[in-house]
Amino acid sequence: MSTNDPLNNSSTSSGDISEAISTVSVGCDRILYVRLPCNPIFPIGVVYLSDHIHKVAPHVQQNIFDLGTVPPLDFYAALDRAIDKFQPNLLVFSWRDIQIYAPVGGRGGNPLQNAFEFYYAKNPFKKLRGAVNGLRLFTSYYTELWRNSQLIRRGLSRARRYHPEARAVIGGGAVSVFYEQLGNVLPKGTIISVGEGESLLERLVQGREIESDRCYVVGETKPRPRLIHEEPAPIEKSACDYEYIESIWEDFNYYFRDRDFYIGVQTKRGCPHNCCYCIYTVIEGKQVRINPTDEVIKEIRQLYDRGVRNFWFTDAQFIPAKKFIDDAVELLEKVKASGMTGIHWAAYIRADNLTPYLCQLMVETGMSYFEIGITSGSQELVRKMRMGYNLKSVLQNCRDLKSAGFNELVSVNYSFNVIDETFDTIRQTIAYHRELEAIFGADKVEPAIFFIGLQPHTHLEDYAFKNNILKEGYNPMSMMPWTAKKLLWNPEPLGSFFGEVCLEAWKRDDDDFGRTVMNILEERLGRAPLEEALAAPMKELVNV
Ligand code: B12
C-alpha cells in the first residue's frame, strides 16, 4: 500500500464525532435510511431492508431519503433537513458503488479510454490528454469518497442533537466489496456491514448483540478473517409491501415518473459458481435461496399497478444452474398467466442454462435485453477461469432463443487477457463471436469489451498474489496510477498489444468501440476454425 494514498490517511480514520457507543443496549426505533449519492438506480436495497424491519418490528418508525434524487449542491443541506424532520436514532447509510472502471461513459467520462491513453499511447499529446482526464477522474473518485464519509459524519452529529445515543450503520454493494478499507475513512463507532443487512438491522432494533453478524465496529472491533465468506442468514423473502414503502418515502414517485427506469425485483439470492474474478458469489453466498414465486408475482403486481413496466431481476444470476431452470419456468409461467401485459424485463442470465421452452417463455414475457457474460470465446480459457460454461450449449441455446422469436439486442461481454490469453485464444474468441453474429444478425450482437477490474476476495486476487502481480496488503480502492494499472487487469505480455488495439478502435470509431475492436483483432490475427474455439484440451487447470 502506498503511503501517498489518500485512502491510507490515518488522520481521517479515527475522527470520532463524539463518544462512540460500543454495545447496543437499547433497541433503535427511529430509522432513517440514507441512500448515498449514486446514479439514479432504484434503491432496492433500502426498500427491502425497511420492508423487512416493518414486518418484524412494526412499532419502529422509518423513513427513506435517497440522495440519488438530490442535486449535488444540495446534498448536505438536504441531509440536514431530512434529519431535522425525522430525528432518527439509527442512521442506515447505503452505499451502492465505488468502482467506476467501465467501458462506457462513467461518472467521470470514459475511464477505460483515459487510463489506456495514459498507459499505452505513443503520441505524447494523447498521453497528456489521458493524464489530464485521468487526473480529473482521480480527483472526482477521491472527492466522492471524501464527500460520502463527510455526509456520514455530518448526518451522525446532526442526529445526535436529538438523540445523543444515535448510531450509524453502513452497508450496500460498495461496502460489501471494500468493507476492510472503509474502516479507515468512517467515524469511530460506525457499524460496517457485509452483504445482506436484514438480520443485522433486526438485531439493532431489538437491542441484541451484533458481534455474530457479518459486521464490525470501526475503532472497536476488527473484521474477522474471511468475514465476507460467511454465509448470510437464511431469510425467506416475502413480497415487498409497496403501500408501506410509499408511506415512508416522500420521493417514492421519482423513479416512476420517468418510464425509462428499470425497477429492481429480486427473485433469488446467491450463486453457486466460482468464476475466478467474481465477488457476487461471496457477497450473496453460494447457497441459492429462491424467493417464493407467488410472492415475487405479488411484488411485481404492486409495481405494475403503479404504472411500472420495466423490471430488472436483480439476482446475481437469474438462472444460476440447470437445477434452477424449473424455478425460472415457474416464475415466468406465472408472469404470463397474471395478465400483466407490456412488460419488459432484464437480468443477468447464464446462457448455458436455457431450454427451448424457457426461451419461449422469456420471449413471451418480455425479456428485452440479453447479456451473454462468457468473458471469452475460447472454451479452454473459460475453463481456466473456472466459469463452468459450456460454450457449445451457449450457441445451441442462442439458436433456440432466436427460433423462439427473440429479436432484441444481445450484448456479449468479453474480458480479454484475464488468464493465459494468447493470439490463438483471441482468434478463437473471434470465431465464436462471428458465430453469434450468424445466429442473431451482426447488427443485433454488440460485443462489450471489458477489462476485468480485479476485486478483493476473488480467486483472481489469489492468482495475482501467487504470481507477484500484487502484494498482500495492497489497497484495492487505490486509484494511484501504479496500483490502478494492476487493478485494471491487463497484464503483460499482451497488455500493450491490447492497449494499442483499443486506442486504434477509439480513433477509428469510438461510437462502435466493441465491434471495431473485434474487427481490428481479426484484421491483425485472423480467425480460428469454430471447432477449435469449442474444444478445450484437457490441460492442467491454471493454479488459481
Ligand atoms: C443488479 C446489479 C446491477 C444492475 C442494476 C439494475 C437495477 N435497475 O437495479 C445494473 C446492470 C444496471 C448494474 C449496473 C452497475 N453496477 Co451493479 N450490481 C448489480 C448486482 C448484481 C445486484 C445489486 C442488487 O440490486 N441486489 C439486490 C438488492 C436487494 O441488494 P442490495 O442493493 O445490495 O442491498 C442489500 C445489501 O447490500 C444490504 N444493504 C444495502 N444497503 C445497506 C445498508 C446497511 C446499513 C446495511 C446493514 C445493509 C445494506 O442489504 C440489502 C438487502 O439484503 C450487484 C452485485 C451483487 N450481487 O450484489 C452489482 C453491484 C452493486 N454493481 C456494481 C457496479 C460497480 C455497477 C456499475 C457502477 C458498473 C459500471 N462500472 O458501470 C453500474 C452502475 C451503473 C450506473 N448507472 O451507475 C458493484 C458495486 C461495488 C463496486 N465495485 O463499486 C456491485 C456490488 C458488483 C461488483 N462486485 O462489483 N448493476
Ligand code: SF4
Ligand atoms: S456465474 Fe456470474 S454471478 Fe456466479 S460466480 Fe460466475 S460471474 Fe459471478
